[in-house]
Amino acid sequence: MNFNDMQALSFEIKNLHDRIEIYSKNNEYVYADVYKSWVKEYNYLLDKYNTLVNLNITHMSCNTYDLSSTQKTVRNATIEYFLNTLTGLIEKIKSDIETERLKITEKKILPHQMRKCFKIGSEGCPLNPDYQNNKIFIAMPFSDEYKDSYNYGIVPVLDGLGYQYYKADNEITNKDIMCKICQQIQSCQMAIINISGLNPNVMLEQGLAYGLGKPVIILKDKATKAISDLGSIEYIEYSHAGDLQQKLYKALDTK
Template identity: 30%
Template structure:
């Protein structure tokens, strides 16, 4: 068994544990949610995480405990990537925490998850998480569980989490990371080991699927647009012929029927696109973060293609969104003409809402990709 004494003897530098989790606001008013969050998570750090790490000679630090001056966001990313160990409090699925956790998962380095019972995000529910409740006995139990996880990991090696297995192309039966790998940061690479963009193959496959979704969305928009033009021409003819209102209403009903199927399909594909975006977001942001931290001359040939794919996908998405928003506005005006149009217009409006949210995230990817591409060029 590795004791705290032997652990200290193994390296002149103390082992580091970076604690990822919500911070709260220490300057907020007493009794405010922000102040309560600060006090709660500081308590978890001081009563649970730090003592458990200290038992094995590991120094734990939170983001607000980083002493060096500089860009705090860059410092956090470096701590997430370079620390020997990360303990992540995933309670409530804080977006910043999930992003940092995604960045950590790609490294494949040891990570321990903890979280308040009943507050765990569903999308990482399959990953073993030490759960705690806000009582003294439960916090003591959580501390002991972390100590146990550290003892086993330091003795036998920390197993890679599923995300790291996928990104590194590992099979579930591959062996865990060794203690020696943990000691040197698990960053020893040989010439045949996968590079940065090899690790992102899964992400690229997801981007290909999103590109296919975007193409389907564009095609469906074109179909609806063509049907709308035909209906507009028919309505103009009926108006010029001064036909009875019943005849015009029948034409509107026919138009509503023809666009119902493509409107439903548009909403379905938009929903799939938005769901894929949620799944991909943390991974892509983590990928961009790692690329940013890699010197331009060491990024590899695939990096440029990866960044270009993000930018191209965003351009296509922005164009499609402009088209669907324009059509959605005119369709909304038409919906006031007849109840027949309300259902397809509702489908289109839902698609617009889902795409707007998803494409906003994609725009953030593309902006980062452009900045990285520019840094490589210069």
């Protein structure tokens, strides 16, 4: 299907519809010859549509019952039916275009990728990230308070199990920070989210990971109160880096 041809055809049919509507309002009668010329134009446009979508919708014709008793003018009900037919075809073309557009979009957007970019509204992620089967995305507050939990609690476990991992502040780029994080979440196999301190950015990253269907392991230190919204979701609570290391290893080693 050629989108440009379909859109052009939709415009032609809409133009015919509008001309008929205006003529009908401005004239007391629609004469049979005028109506027949409209039917001929409609059938020509219908042939175009049939060719584009490989269908064989039957032509419209001018029948005796479409005309008034004098057979010189056209019944109002006939004109109304004709306008409704044109409107229906216009809507059908719009639906065809949208259906085809969605098919193409679905083909382009891979299962691990965003369906729609929440920043710029484009279909799919403009960065088109690849999926990395053995990569874990790590989200946690950028604070010295949590460095030990990362360096001595998380990293030794991931290194020991042979995972690749990504933490946003470990990479300095000129990319938009949110785009960089979103790209990495899309490409990862799973995410480890440390919600200690209930940092808003971390909570957003957790939501993105869940929204993209990623398996998520939630971490929380004992000083952080549990959130009621996460009450039904399992999490690892730890008291120090060594405690976290043991519990995280156990959680990942069973996956």
